[in-house]
Amino acid sequence: MSLVERVRERLAAVRDPELDASIVDLGMVRDLLVEGDGDLVVTVALTTMGCPLRSRIERDVRDAGFAVDGVRSVEVRVVAMDAEERGAALRAARAHAQAQAPTTTLRPGVPAVAVASGKGGVGKSSVTANVATALARRGRRVGVLDADVWGFSLSRLLGVRGPVEAVGGRMVPLVREVGTGSLHVLSMGLLADEGAALLWRGLVVQKAVAQFLEDADWSGVDILLIDTPPGTGDIPMTLSRLLPSLGVVVVTTPHPAAQGVAARTGDFARKSNLRLLGVVENMAPVVCEGGVRHAYFGEGGGALLAESLHTELLASIPLREDVAAAGDAGQPVASAPDADFDPLVDRLVELAPPGGAPGCSARMLDAIARAVEGAPLG
Ligand SMILES: Nc1ncnc2c1ncn2[C@@H]1O[C@H](COP(=O)(O)OP(=O)(O)O)[C@@H](O)[C@H]1O
Ligand SMILES: [Mg+2]
Structure with a gap:
């Protein structure tokens, strides 16, 4: 396959976030050329130049x-796009919407974000719990799926207890009100005794995760956060199949050696057509009261990793005693405004807006549909 062909194949996985269809299928990739020694120039046609997306x-x-x-x-x-192209994009979007029966219970346009890492113990679950709690505190209804089936910990970190009930054949996530919003949690920890060894085989685990997405009721949430097991096993594969526009955040410690392991996870996310949102460095150096700096877990690894993955460093969270203690108590530090987690949440909200807020092209295509064809989109 030529380089241009491979680029086109890869671009087919990029989706218009509102129309939830491939930008190639929507005719948005107008031109594609490779100059010199791998210098790619892509011309993208948008429905309007002022598009907030x-x-x-x-x-x-x-x-x-x-x-x-x-x-x-x-x-x-x-x-x-000119009027004719917009009309064609509208038809493609409509055909796509019809052909695609959703298999998960998430409402269309609701973002799903997986938190991944190369290895365990880097604070993946801690970051997930704090981001979820901060979002809820701000009024969001936040779904939290603990897909780390072997190392589940979110029920404890978020202070929720089972049993999980089923209504109309669907598991209902456990709800905890936080601030003006809420957490909606499903975790293996709610189905199995914490501490019980889960000697599950790959296929069974894949099925369990698929069931958590397809047979649980996520219809009430504005955003879904997923804590995944470390590494690049079957579960990320299952997630990418069920959630084609899944975003991925990679958590790493600042140690340059940890960065290498995490890079494989980032690469994997990308090769599985997932959207890499960025890197969170956790357990970063701390400055004590006397001004002395301690880099217990090294430093600089987050920025290095972000650079090697061509993505951004979303946050650097220092090693904090209260983060661990609050997690053990089921009351994450981000239950209150927090100078480390709030900026991370701000950025995530920009990258993966909760609720799938309607933007320009959906509104515009809607207007065109009514004007041109006398019928609403959908
Ligand atoms: N920034 C931090 N400061 C101090 N302790 C932390 C921090 N982040 C995580 N921890 C603690 O480190 C341990 C491992 O974190 P955890 O979130 O369980 O990692 P993972 O999910 O990646 O295996 C936990 O005890 C947690 O409370
Ligand atoms: Mg964990």
Whole structure:
């Protein structure tokens, strides 16, 4: 396959977040060329230049380009569609919506974000619990799926207890009110005794995770966070199949050696067509009262990892005694405003807006549909 063909194949996995269809299928990739020694130039046609999702689409296209071996640089040029192209995009979006029966119970447009890491013990669950809690405190209804079936810990970290009930054949996540919002939690820890060894085989585990997504009722949540097992096993594969627009955050400690392991996870996310949102460095150096700095887990690994994955460092969370203690108590530190977690949550909300807020192209296509065809989109 030529480089251009491989780039096109990879771009087919980039989705318009509102129309939830491939930008290639929607006719948004107008031109694609490789200059010199792997310098890629992609021209993307948007429904309107003022699209608030423009920077996200640009970023996803750039990421997709860099994910292809042999691409050295990526330039994204953005142009506006003409009326005819917009009409064609509308028809493609409609056909796609009809062909695609959702298998998960998430409402369309609700983002799902997986928290991943190369190895255990880096604070993946702690970050998941704090981000979820901060989002809930701000009024969101936050789904939390603990897909780390062997190392589940979120029920404890979030202070929720079973039993999980089924209504109308669907498992109902356990609800905990936080601030003006709520947490909706499903974890293996709610189905099995914590501490019980789960000697499950791959296929059984995959099925369990699929059931958590398909047979549980997530219809009430604005965003779904998923804590995944460390590494690149079957579960990320299952998630990518069920949630085609899944975003991935990679957590690492600052040690440069940890960075290498985490990089494989980031690469894997990308090769599985998942959306890499960025890196969170956890257990970063601390400055004590006397001004002395301690780098217990090394330093600089987060920035290095972000650079090697062509993504951004979303946050660097220092080693904090209260983070561990609050987790053990089932009351994450981000239950109250928190200078480390709040900026991370701000950025995640920009990258994966909860609730799938309607943006420009959906509204515009809707208007075009009514004007041109006398019928609403859908
Ligand atoms: N920033 C931090 N400061 C101090 N302790 C932390 C921090 N992040 C996580 N921990 C603690 O480190 C341990 C491992 O974290 P955990 O979230 O369980 O990791 P993982 O899910 O990656 O295996 C837990 O005891 C947790 O409370
Ligand atoms: Mg964990």
